[in-house]
Amino acid sequence: MRATLGFSNPVSVLFRALGVWLTLLFGFSWLCAAQAEKPDWCRALPRPEYHTLKRVIPDEPWFEVYQVAPATFAIYEPHQLEETISYLLVGTKQALLFDTGMGIGNLKAVVTRLTSRPIVVLNSHTHNDHVGDNWQFPFVFGMDTAFTRANARGSREDAQAEIADENLCGQLPKGFDRAKYATKPWKISLFVHDGFKINLGHRTVEIIATPGHTPDAISLIDRENGLLFTGDTYYPAPIWLYRPETDLAAYVASVKRLAALAPQMKLVLGAHNVPAAEPAVLAQFLEAVEQVVEGKVTPKSVHGNEANYQVGTFSFRMRNPLPVVQQSAAP
Numbered sequence: 292m293r294a295t296l297g298f299s300n301p302v303s304v305l306f307r308a309l310g311v312w313l314t315l316l317f318g319f320s321w322l323c324a325a326q327a328e329k330p331d332w333c334r335a336l337p338r339p340e341y342h343t344l345k346r347v348i349p350d351e352p353w354f355e356v357y358q359v360a361p362a363t364f365a366i367y368e369p370h371q372l373e374e375t376i377s378y379l380l381v382g383t384k385q386a387l388l389f390d391t392g393m394g395i396g397n398l399k400a401v402v403t404r405l406t407s408r409p410i411v412v413l414n415s416h417t418h419n420d421h422v423g424d425n426w427q428f429p430f431v432f433g434m435d436t437a438f439t440r441a442n443a444r445g446s447r448e449d450a451q452a453e454i455a456d457e458n459l460c461g462q463l464p465k466g467f468d469r470a471k472y473a474t475k476p477w478k479i480s481l482f483v484h485d486g487f488k489i490n491l492g493h494r495t496v497e498i499i500a501t502p503g504h505t506p507d508a509i510s511l512i513d514r515e516n517g518l519l520f521t522g523d524t525y526y527p528a529p530i531w532l533y534r535p536e537t538d539l540a541a542y543v544a545s546v547k548r549l550a551a552l553a554p555q556m557k558l559v560l561g562a563h564n565v566p567a568a569e570p571a572v573l574a575q576f577l578e579a580v581e582q583v584v585e586g587k588v589t590p591k592s593v594h595g596n597e598a599n600y601q602v603g604t605f606s607f608r609m610r611n612p613l614p615v616v617q618q619s620a621a622p
Protein backbone atom coordinates (compact mmCIF):
# COMPACT_ATOMS: atom_id res chain seq x y z
CA MET A 292 0.00 0.00 0.00
CA ARG A 293 2.68 2.53 1.04
CA ALA A 294 4.95 1.55 -1.80
CA THR A 295 2.20 2.08 -4.33
CA LEU A 296 1.40 5.45 -2.80
CA GLY A 297 5.10 6.40 -2.74
CA PHE A 298 5.77 5.53 -6.34
CA SER A 299 2.68 7.43 -7.47
CA ASN A 300 4.16 10.66 -6.02
CA PRO A 301 6.95 12.25 -8.20
CA VAL A 302 8.63 13.95 -5.16
CA SER A 303 8.76 10.62 -3.37
CA VAL A 304 10.31 8.97 -6.45
CA LEU A 305 12.98 11.67 -6.50
CA PHE A 306 13.78 11.17 -2.77
CA ARG A 307 13.82 7.44 -3.21
CA ALA A 308 16.27 7.67 -6.13
CA LEU A 309 18.44 10.06 -4.10
CA GLY A 310 18.33 7.68 -1.15
CA VAL A 311 19.45 4.73 -3.30
CA TRP A 312 22.22 6.83 -4.81
CA LEU A 313 23.43 8.02 -1.38
CA THR A 314 23.32 4.48 0.01
CA LEU A 315 25.40 3.27 -2.92
CA LEU A 316 27.86 6.15 -2.60
CA PHE A 317 28.36 5.84 1.17
CA GLY A 318 28.27 2.06 1.04
CA PHE A 319 30.97 2.03 -1.62
CA SER A 320 33.21 4.56 0.13
CA TRP A 321 32.80 2.67 3.43
CA LEU A 322 33.84 -0.56 1.66
CA CYS A 323 36.88 1.21 0.15
CA ALA A 324 37.85 2.63 3.54
CA ALA A 325 37.52 -0.80 5.16
CA GLN A 326 39.72 -2.34 2.46
CA ALA A 327 42.28 0.47 2.66
CA GLU A 328 42.58 -0.22 6.40
CA LYS A 329 43.57 -3.81 5.73
CA PRO A 330 47.18 -4.09 4.48
CA ASP A 331 47.98 -6.57 1.67
CA TRP A 332 49.82 -9.03 3.94
CA CYS A 333 46.80 -9.14 6.22
CA ARG A 334 44.39 -9.90 3.37
CA ALA A 335 46.45 -13.02 2.54
CA LEU A 336 45.62 -14.50 5.98
CA PRO A 337 44.87 -17.12 7.14
CA ARG A 338 47.67 -18.90 5.29
CA PRO A 339 46.40 -22.20 3.80
CA GLU A 340 49.15 -24.26 5.46
CA TYR A 341 47.41 -23.75 8.81
CA HIS A 342 44.26 -25.65 7.74
CA THR A 343 45.96 -29.01 8.28
CA LEU A 344 47.59 -28.15 11.62
CA LYS A 345 46.06 -29.08 14.98
CA ARG A 346 44.97 -25.92 16.78
CA VAL A 347 44.82 -25.90 20.58
CA ILE A 348 43.44 -23.37 23.11
CA PRO A 349 41.56 -21.57 20.29
CA ASP A 350 40.11 -18.96 22.65
CA GLU A 351 43.42 -17.03 22.82
CA PRO A 352 42.71 -13.68 21.10
CA TRP A 353 46.26 -12.53 20.14
CA PHE A 354 48.08 -15.85 19.65
CA GLU A 355 47.18 -18.89 17.59
CA VAL A 356 48.61 -22.05 19.11
CA TYR A 357 49.22 -25.25 17.11
CA GLN A 358 50.55 -28.63 18.18
CA VAL A 359 53.12 -29.36 15.44
CA ALA A 360 54.76 -32.51 16.92
CA PRO A 361 54.40 -34.51 20.16
CA ALA A 362 54.71 -32.11 23.14
CA THR A 363 55.73 -29.34 20.72
CA PHE A 364 53.69 -26.18 20.18
CA ALA A 365 53.99 -23.36 17.67
CA ILE A 366 52.76 -20.06 19.11
CA TYR A 367 51.94 -17.81 16.17
CA GLU A 368 51.18 -14.06 16.13
CA PRO A 369 49.05 -13.45 13.01
CA HIS A 370 47.90 -9.94 13.94
CA GLN A 371 51.26 -8.29 13.33
CA LEU A 372 53.28 -8.06 10.11
CA GLU A 373 56.20 -10.18 11.36
CA GLU A 374 53.87 -13.17 11.87
CA THR A 375 56.38 -14.33 14.45
CA ILE A 376 56.34 -17.93 15.68
CA SER A 377 57.71 -18.98 19.08
CA TYR A 378 57.95 -22.66 20.05
CA LEU A 379 57.32 -24.50 23.28
CA LEU A 380 59.04 -27.88 23.71
CA VAL A 381 57.85 -29.83 26.71
CA GLY A 382 59.85 -32.57 28.46
CA THR A 383 59.03 -34.57 31.58
CA LYS A 384 61.14 -32.30 33.84
CA GLN A 385 61.04 -28.88 32.21
CA ALA A 386 59.96 -27.01 29.11
CA LEU A 387 61.97 -24.89 26.72
CA LEU A 388 60.49 -21.77 25.16
CA PHE A 389 62.36 -21.04 21.93
CA ASP A 390 61.67 -17.29 21.49
CA THR A 391 59.14 -15.11 23.26
CA GLY A 392 57.57 -13.19 20.37
CA MET A 393 56.63 -9.53 20.11
CA GLY A 394 55.75 -8.81 23.74
CA ILE A 395 52.36 -7.46 22.58
CA GLY A 396 50.21 -10.28 23.97
CA ASN A 397 50.92 -12.05 27.26
CA LEU A 398 52.92 -15.07 26.10
CA LYS A 399 53.66 -16.22 29.64
CA ALA A 400 49.94 -16.63 30.32
CA VAL A 401 49.61 -18.78 27.16
CA VAL A 402 52.61 -20.95 27.98
CA THR A 403 51.31 -21.50 31.50
CA ARG A 404 48.13 -22.91 29.95
CA LEU A 405 50.19 -25.35 27.87
CA THR A 406 52.49 -26.72 30.57
CA SER A 407 52.93 -26.71 34.36
CA ARG A 408 56.68 -27.53 34.07
CA PRO A 409 59.36 -24.94 34.87
CA ILE A 410 60.27 -22.96 31.77
CA VAL A 411 63.64 -22.02 30.36
CA VAL A 412 63.82 -19.38 27.62
CA LEU A 413 66.25 -19.57 24.72
CA ASN A 414 66.16 -17.12 21.79
CA SER A 415 66.79 -18.01 18.15
CA HIS A 416 68.45 -14.55 18.12
CA THR A 417 67.78 -11.29 19.91
CA HIS A 418 65.95 -9.15 17.33
CA ASN A 419 63.03 -7.40 19.03
CA ASP A 420 60.34 -9.63 17.48
CA HIS A 421 61.73 -12.75 19.22
CA VAL A 422 62.52 -11.47 22.72
CA GLY A 423 59.42 -9.43 23.57
CA ASP A 424 58.33 -11.49 26.56
CA ASN A 425 61.81 -12.49 27.86
CA TRP A 426 61.40 -10.09 30.79
CA GLN A 427 58.54 -12.19 32.17
CA PHE A 428 60.69 -15.30 32.64
CA PRO A 429 63.21 -15.83 35.44
CA PHE A 430 65.52 -18.15 33.50
CA VAL A 431 66.81 -16.98 30.11
CA PHE A 432 69.77 -18.51 28.27
CA GLY A 433 71.83 -16.25 26.02
CA MET A 434 74.65 -16.57 23.50
CA ASP A 435 77.85 -14.93 24.68
CA THR A 436 77.99 -12.08 22.16
CA ALA A 437 78.13 -8.29 22.48
CA PHE A 438 75.01 -8.14 20.26
CA THR A 439 73.05 -10.28 22.76
CA ARG A 440 74.21 -8.27 25.77
CA ALA A 441 73.31 -4.97 24.05
CA ASN A 442 69.81 -6.20 23.11
CA ALA A 443 69.18 -7.50 26.65
CA ARG A 444 69.19 -3.86 27.76
CA GLY A 445 65.89 -3.40 25.87
CA SER A 446 64.94 -0.79 23.25
CA ARG A 447 61.96 1.22 22.09
CA GLU A 448 62.55 2.25 18.48
CA ASP A 449 62.17 -1.12 16.71
CA ALA A 450 59.21 -2.02 18.91
CA GLN A 451 57.36 1.21 18.11
CA ALA A 452 57.91 0.73 14.35
CA GLU A 453 56.27 -2.73 14.62
CA ILE A 454 52.93 -1.28 15.71
CA ALA A 455 52.45 1.28 12.90
CA ASP A 456 48.89 0.88 11.53
CA GLU A 457 50.06 -0.82 8.31
CA ASN A 458 51.84 -3.48 10.41
CA LEU A 459 48.73 -4.56 12.29
CA CYS A 460 45.92 -6.90 11.29
CA GLY A 461 42.89 -6.94 13.56
CA GLN A 462 42.69 -5.95 17.21
CA LEU A 463 45.54 -5.30 19.62
CA PRO A 464 45.04 -7.09 22.97
CA LYS A 465 42.72 -5.43 25.50
CA GLY A 466 44.64 -3.06 27.75
CA PHE A 467 47.71 -2.88 25.46
CA ASP A 468 49.26 0.59 25.79
CA ARG A 469 50.59 1.61 22.37
CA ALA A 470 52.51 4.64 23.63
CA LYS A 471 54.38 2.60 26.25
CA TYR A 472 55.24 -0.33 23.97
CA ALA A 473 58.96 -1.16 24.04
CA THR A 474 61.18 -4.24 24.25
CA LYS A 475 61.70 -4.57 27.98
CA PRO A 476 65.15 -5.46 29.31
CA TRP A 477 65.85 -8.96 30.57
CA LYS A 478 68.54 -10.77 32.54
CA ILE A 479 70.71 -13.45 30.95
CA SER A 480 70.89 -16.28 33.49
CA LEU A 481 73.42 -18.44 31.69
CA PHE A 482 75.61 -18.03 28.62
CA VAL A 483 75.37 -20.94 26.20
CA HIS A 484 77.28 -21.95 23.07
CA ASP A 485 77.35 -24.16 20.00
CA GLY A 486 76.77 -27.81 20.98
CA PHE A 487 75.19 -26.91 24.35
CA LYS A 488 72.63 -29.55 25.31
CA ILE A 489 69.50 -29.02 27.36
CA ASN A 490 67.91 -32.04 29.01
CA LEU A 491 64.16 -31.42 29.32
CA GLY A 492 63.49 -34.88 30.79
CA HIS A 493 63.24 -37.77 28.31
CA ARG A 494 63.99 -35.21 25.65
CA THR A 495 67.30 -33.53 24.86
CA VAL A 496 67.75 -30.59 22.52
CA GLU A 497 71.02 -29.15 21.26
CA ILE A 498 72.08 -25.67 20.17
CA ILE A 499 73.57 -25.31 16.72
CA ALA A 500 75.21 -21.91 16.32
CA THR A 501 74.05 -20.52 12.95
CA PRO A 502 75.43 -16.96 12.95
CA GLY A 503 74.83 -14.70 9.95
CA HIS A 504 71.37 -13.14 10.19
CA THR A 505 72.71 -11.86 13.53
CA PRO A 506 75.91 -12.77 15.43
CA ASP A 507 73.83 -14.66 18.02
CA ALA A 508 71.57 -16.59 15.61
CA ILE A 509 71.13 -20.24 16.60
CA SER A 510 69.12 -23.23 15.50
CA LEU A 511 67.84 -25.93 17.80
CA ILE A 512 67.85 -29.61 17.06
CA ASP A 513 65.72 -32.34 18.65
CA ARG A 514 67.37 -35.36 17.06
CA GLU A 515 65.12 -38.01 18.59
CA ASN A 516 61.96 -36.38 17.22
CA GLY A 517 63.61 -35.21 13.97
CA LEU A 518 62.82 -31.54 14.59
CA LEU A 519 65.05 -28.71 13.41
CA PHE A 520 64.10 -25.21 14.58
CA THR A 521 65.81 -22.74 12.27
CA GLY A 522 64.87 -19.32 13.72
CA ASP A 523 65.42 -16.56 11.16
CA THR A 524 68.10 -18.49 9.29
CA TYR A 525 65.31 -20.19 7.33
CA TYR A 526 61.56 -19.57 7.27
CA PRO A 527 59.10 -19.65 4.34
CA ALA A 528 58.90 -15.88 3.67
CA PRO A 529 61.29 -13.16 2.44
CA ILE A 530 64.57 -13.60 4.31
CA TRP A 531 66.00 -10.38 5.79
CA LEU A 532 69.75 -10.09 5.23
CA TYR A 533 70.13 -6.33 4.85
CA ARG A 534 70.69 -5.12 8.39
CA PRO A 535 74.17 -4.03 9.56
CA GLU A 536 74.42 -6.94 12.04
CA THR A 537 74.07 -9.48 9.20
CA ASP A 538 77.26 -11.25 8.07
CA LEU A 539 76.60 -12.86 4.68
CA ALA A 540 79.64 -15.18 4.61
CA ALA A 541 78.73 -16.53 8.06
CA TYR A 542 75.10 -16.85 6.90
CA VAL A 543 76.00 -19.01 3.88
CA ALA A 544 78.15 -21.27 6.08
CA SER A 545 75.25 -21.64 8.54
CA VAL A 546 72.73 -22.54 5.83
CA LYS A 547 75.23 -25.16 4.56
CA ARG A 548 75.40 -26.63 8.05
CA LEU A 549 71.60 -26.84 8.31
CA ALA A 550 71.21 -28.33 4.81
CA ALA A 551 73.69 -31.07 5.79
CA LEU A 552 71.52 -31.99 8.79
CA ALA A 553 68.26 -32.03 6.82
CA PRO A 554 68.35 -35.69 5.64
CA GLN A 555 68.08 -36.90 9.27
CA MET A 556 65.16 -34.59 10.04
CA LYS A 557 61.37 -34.94 9.77
CA LEU A 558 60.37 -31.30 10.08
CA VAL A 559 61.94 -27.87 9.69
CA LEU A 560 60.37 -25.19 11.87
CA GLY A 561 61.15 -21.53 11.14
CA ALA A 562 60.37 -18.41 13.14
CA HIS A 563 57.95 -16.59 10.80
CA ASN A 564 54.71 -17.09 8.83
CA VAL A 565 54.35 -20.90 8.66
CA PRO A 566 55.70 -23.35 11.26
CA ALA A 567 56.36 -26.54 9.32
CA ALA A 568 58.38 -27.28 6.20
CA GLU A 569 59.80 -30.41 4.59
CA PRO A 570 63.53 -30.82 5.38
CA ALA A 571 64.31 -31.17 1.65
CA VAL A 572 63.59 -27.46 1.32
CA LEU A 573 66.94 -26.65 2.95
CA ALA A 574 69.05 -28.03 0.06
CA GLN A 575 67.01 -25.97 -2.45
CA PHE A 576 67.25 -22.97 -0.16
CA LEU A 577 71.05 -23.27 0.05
CA GLU A 578 71.26 -23.26 -3.76
CA ALA A 579 69.13 -20.11 -3.92
CA VAL A 580 71.18 -18.36 -1.21
CA GLU A 581 74.44 -19.17 -3.03
CA GLN A 582 73.13 -17.87 -6.34
CA VAL A 583 72.10 -14.56 -4.75
CA VAL A 584 75.27 -14.09 -2.69
CA GLU A 585 77.50 -14.93 -5.67
CA GLY A 586 75.81 -12.14 -7.65
CA LYS A 587 74.20 -14.49 -10.20
CA VAL A 588 70.69 -13.12 -9.73
CA THR A 589 69.35 -9.76 -10.97
CA PRO A 590 67.37 -7.94 -8.27
CA LYS A 591 63.60 -8.04 -8.72
CA SER A 592 63.36 -4.52 -7.30
CA VAL A 593 65.72 -1.93 -5.83
CA HIS A 594 64.80 0.68 -3.21
CA GLY A 595 67.79 2.91 -2.41
CA ASN A 596 70.23 0.89 -0.32
CA GLU A 597 68.05 -2.22 -0.32
CA ALA A 598 67.23 -4.75 -3.05
CA ASN A 599 64.80 -7.68 -3.29
CA TYR A 600 65.80 -10.91 -4.98
CA GLN A 601 63.62 -13.83 -5.98
CA VAL A 602 64.84 -17.35 -6.79
CA GLY A 603 61.94 -19.74 -7.42
CA THR A 604 59.74 -19.58 -4.32
CA PHE A 605 62.49 -18.06 -2.14
CA SER A 606 62.97 -14.34 -1.71
CA PHE A 607 65.61 -12.22 -0.04
CA ARG A 608 65.87 -8.65 1.18
CA MET A 609 69.52 -7.65 0.70
CA ARG A 610 71.76 -4.59 0.91
CA ASN A 611 72.24 -2.64 -2.30
CA PRO A 612 74.83 -2.80 -3.74
CA LEU A 613 75.28 -6.44 -2.80
CA PRO A 614 78.33 -6.92 -0.52
CA VAL A 615 81.15 -9.02 -1.96
CA VAL A 616 81.43 -12.22 0.03
CA GLN A 617 84.68 -14.13 0.39
CA GLN A 618 83.52 -17.71 0.07
CA SER A 619 85.50 -20.46 1.76
CA ALA A 620 87.01 -22.95 -0.72
CA ALA A 621 84.75 -25.86 -1.62
CA PRO A 622 85.60 -29.03 0.35
Ligand SMILES: [Zn+2]
Binds near residue numbers: 416523
Ligand atom coordinates in the same frame (compact mmCIF):
# COMPACT_ATOMS: atom_id res chain seq x y z
ZN1 LIG B 1 65.46 -11.51 13.00
